[in-house]
Amino acid sequence: MDDSLEQPDAKPPAMAPDNNPPEDGEEASEDEGDVVLDWTKLLPSTARPVIPRRGEKEFEPQPGGGSGLQLHVLDRSRNAMFDALKATRTISSKAVSYAIWYPRLARAHATVSRGVIFSSIGHSVPRPVVTADGVEKTHKRLELLPEEALYLIERGSVFCWKETDLNLAGVDDLEEVLGSPMSAQQAFSEMIGTEDLTLERYQVYAYLKRLGYVVTRASPPNSLYPRAPPFDLSPLNQRTASVLGRIRTLFSSCFSRVIRLFTGGLNWWKPFRPSRWLIRDKNYSAVFRALRFIPAGHSVPLLPTTADSPVKQSPYRIFYNVYKPVTPFRKSEPGLPDYQIVVVNARTTPMPSLRELTDLFDISPEMPPPLPRQRRTPQGTPLPLKPQKTVPPPPPPVSFIHRILPWLRPPPPESTTASRRPHPFMAIKAGKKTVIVAVVDAGSTGFFRFGQGAFEEWALF
Amino acid sequence: MSNDPPIHLRVANKKAFVWDVEDIATLRSKHRICGVLTGTLPHLSQQNLFLGVPLVLLPEEVVLLVENEIAVLLDDPKAHIQPSVIELQKWRVKEKELQQLQLSKVTTALGTSPMMMSEEAIRKRKEREAKKKAAAAAAAAAQLEILLSVPSKDPASATSADTQVTVIIPASSRSFDWYNDSASIYRTIDSAKAAEIWEYPSTLHERAKCGVFRGLWEQGMYMGGGIKFGGDYLVYPGDPLRYHAHFSATVLESPTSSLTPMEIVAHGRLGTVTKKSHLLCGWDDTKKEASFLSIEWAGFG
Numbered sequence: 113m114d115d116s117l118e119q120p121d122a123k124p125p126a127m128a129p130d131n132n133p134p135e136d137g138e139e140a141s142e143d144e145g146d147v148v149l150d151w152t153k154l155l156p157s158t159a160r161p162v163i164p165r166r167g168e169k170e171f172e173p174q175p176g177g178g179s180g181l182q183l184h185v186l187d188r189s190r191n192a193m194f195d196a197l198k199a200t201r202t203i204s205s206k207a208v209s210y211a212i213w214y215p216r217l218a219r220a221h222a223t224v225s226r227g228v229i230f231s232s233i234g235h236s237v238p239r240p241v242v243t244a245d246g247v248e249k250t251h252k253r254l255e256l257l258p259e260e261a262l263y264l265i266e267r268g269s270v271f272c273w274k275e276t277d278l279n280l281a282g283v284d285d286l287e288e289v290l291g292s293p294m295s296a297q298q299a300f301s302e303m304i305g306t307e308d309l310t311l312e313r314y315q316v317y318a319y320l321k322r323l324g325y326v327v328t329r330a331s332p333p334n335s336l337y338p339r340a341p342p343f344d345l346s347p348l349n350q351r352t353a354s355v356l357g358r359i360r361t362l363f364s365s366c367f368s369r370v371i372r373l374f375t376g377g378l379n380w381w382k383p384f385r386p387s388r389w390l391i392r393d394k395n396y397s398a399v400f401r402a403l404r405f406i407p408a409g410h411s412v413p414l415l416p417t418t419a420d421s422p423v424k425q426s427p428y429r430i431f432y433n434v435y436k437p438v439t440p441f442r443k444s445e446p447g448l449p450d451y452q453i454v455v456v457n458a459r460t461t462p463m464p465s466l467r468e469l470t471d472l473f474d475i476s477p478e479m480p481p482p483l484p485r486q487r488r489t490p491q492g493t494p495l496p497l498k499p500q501k502t503v504p505p506p507p508p509p510v511s512f513i514h515r516i517l518p519w520l521r522p523p524p525p526e527s528t529t530a531s532r533r534p535h536p537f538m539a540i541k542a543g544k545k546t547v548i549v550a551v552v553d554a555g556s557t558g559f560f561r562f563g564q565g566a567f568e569e570w571a572l573f
Numbered sequence: 574m575s576n577d578p579p580i581h582l583r584v585a586n587k588k589a590f591v592w593d594v595e596d597i598a599t600l601r602s603k604h605r606i607c608g609v610l611t612g613t614l615p616h617l618s619q620q621n622l623f624l625g626v627p628l629v630l631l632p633e634e635v636v637l638l639v640e641n642e643i644a645v646l647l648d649d650p651k652a653h654i655q656p657s658v659i660e661l662q663k664w665r666v667k668e669k670e671l672q673q674l675q676l677s678k679v680t681t682a683l684g685t686s687p688m689m690m691s692e693e694a695i696r697k698r699k700e701r702e703a704k705k706k707a708a709a710a711a712a713a714a715a716q717l718e719i720l721l722s723v724p725s726k727d728p729a730s731a732t733s734a735d736t737q738v739t740v741i742i743p744a745s746s747r748s749f750d751w752y753n754d755s756a757s758i759y760r761t762i763d764s765a766k767a768a769e770i771w772e773y774p775s776t777l778h779e780r781a782k783c784g785v786f787r788g789l790w791e792q793g794m795y796m797g798g799g800i801k802f803g804g805d806y807l808v809y810p811g812d813p814l815r816y817h818a819h820f821s822a823t824v825l826e827s828p829t830s831s832l833t834p835m836e837i838v839a840h841g842r843l844g845t846v847t848k849k850s851h852l853l854c855g856w857d858d859t860k861k862e863a864s865f866l867s868i869e870w871a872g873f874g
């Protein structure tokens with residue numbers, strides 16, 4: 113019965129029914145830096161690849177290089193890893209796409225593009241083409257940036273040729289493509305280093321793409337590259353509502369007062385309350401704001417630099433626009449990006465200076481304060497916002513005028529806003545503006561978020 | 574060590590890559606050099622936990638390997654020579670033969686796909702098949718006549734098989750005849766620096782990092798990047814595949830360089846939280862020696 117347990121690689125039977133649930137988020141984030149990888153659970157299965165659960169590690173090898181069991185388990189792990197690494201990039205000839213790499217342009221021309229993956233990769237550029245009868249024409253064609261081409265080769269979706277000037281008329285099937293085949297290794301060696309692409313930037317690109325994000329360049333590498341619309345950089349509280357909306361609120365607030373006369377909403381003891389407009393700025397925060405005489409906040413510009421010349425370009429500049437996988441994305445007309453990412457090399461780049469950060473914040477949009485987190489019971493179900501006892505009163509009989517004119521009234525104060533007011537500490541912590549910096553140290557990538565906290569807007573007294 | 578042929582580290586953009594799985598295996602099992610896998614694993618391309626070739630080496634690892642004559646540097650862009658027409662023709666012929674072979678294989682061995690599965694999956698499948706067989710045997714006895722009347726043919730797979738072939742996208746360039754592996758090889762760091770394909774170490778800090786790395790490696794440790802733990806390296810007592818790191822190490826440019834108390838507190842605290850001790854590694858550039866000092870949070874009161 114217990115024969116299997118005597119084998120060195122046996123596991124207790126309780127562990128065996130492994131239904132391979134996807135890695136749950138909590139477990140993954142717990143110890144993210146030192147993820148325990150168990151390659152023995154990863155063997156390529158072309159049918160249904162499953163990300164295995166994490167294995168377990170031991171504290172240290174026994175003296176003298178490890179016990180027999182330890183060495184055996186280590187060998188098994190290593191061999192599983194090497195087997196996984198040996199898997200070849202294979203794709204059916206019906207699903208494969210083809211591209212030609214033009215080193216002089218630093219672009220790959222996708223001659224055959226198949227699959228959904230191309231809905232968010234590549235852009236079309238008109239290029240002059242000489243047709244068979246010697247006439248030069250411009251044709252639009254799908255071109256890939258170096259990182260896009262490299263990623264597609266690496267994931268085994270594209271077979272890439274390299275442009276060659278050889279006369280390939282004699283070689284069957286090759287006269288159409290006019291190129292020599294490229295390996296993934298060659299693509300790594302030759303595509304990185306072109307068009308501002310560094311290995312670090314490529315690693316961040318591939319990391320995000322593997323997670324399903326749509327990634328585009330923030331600064332267009334050529335004039336025809338589709339560029340995202342500019343952000344609305346005005347402060348959130350000054351952002352103007354639509355003209356129609358303002359007219360409507362003005363109109364309806366006057367009108368509702370008249371209506372209230374008839375519908376009984378008027379307080380007969382105070383028929384003429386002073387207008388909101390007169391007492392508007394007479395609360396504590398307004399008074400304190402008026403008393404503040406040292407300039408505060410991020411609208412105050414930094415002192416100009418004295419000695420150091422800003423000739424050298426800062427490594428802190430936004431390189432990628434990132435869209436969440438759920439965002440509807442149109443390649444030709446990208447919308448506002450969900451995130452913007454700066455990529456730096458951890459080994460050569462120091463921490464950003466205040467000026468570098470401020471420059472980045474200045475071109476980032478303002479974000480609304482975070483909503484307070486909904487409290488959750490240990491089971492993970494959100495608590496009801498109100499206690500169960502307070503049964504809502506039955507709705508009063510609705511008069512005709514109520515029914516006909518609801519759109520004229522000002523929108524009722526949302527009942528949830530009181531309980532869902534942003535928490536000041538949360539808002540300060542999150543900041544009004546955010547910059548995401550991807551720091552790459554020889555292959556390991558970390559993402560860091562810098563937030564511009566607005567202390568002056570959340571006065572606490 | 575020196576009787577083996579040196580491992581070729583393929584350098585491009587001043588980074589060293591290893592593309593051959595055998596070399597990765599040798600580096601790891603024999604020389605305790607792990608590097609960082611950075612490529613997308615084919616067929617598991619939508620995750621970041623398990624990555625594939627190429628293996629990117631830390632610059633310290635490269636310096637150590639070249640100085641110990643375990644590996645040589647190779648200018649990879651220069652090794653990719655433009656193929657001649659004849660070479661391309663040969664390649665094409667080979668490709669066609671491969672495709673023909675595939676087609677003939679597919680038609681003969683249809684249905685038994687040589688899938689690789691984890692051990693548990695294989696065991697489960699066997700159990701399932703055994704059950705199915707038992708059930709089928711029982712059912713077959715009853716329905717033998719019906720089964721015989723149905724033609725045993727799978728038309729869908731038969732028609733698709735003759736047009737569809739598997740395209741292989743090569744990972745390493747070694748399969749190309751025109752890839753010149755022996756050209757532009759550099760056996761020392763200095764010669765590679767002179768050829769401007771490599772530039773590490775160029776400052777005192779980088780020299781200190783190389784020296785400390787060597788010091789730890791010679792004591793039988795495995796090293797990984799420590800950026801996620803606030804240090805320069807993570808130091809493992811055995812292969813990181815199986816063992817936890819014991820230390821996170823920071824490199825100091827000199828054994829007498831000043832440290833603020835805050836740094837000691839921060840490192841000690843961080844090491845304790847992550848169940849490691851922090852290792853302060855001082856490098857003496859004149860004596861070419863590294864010294865190590867570990868801090869632990871005593872946690873009195």
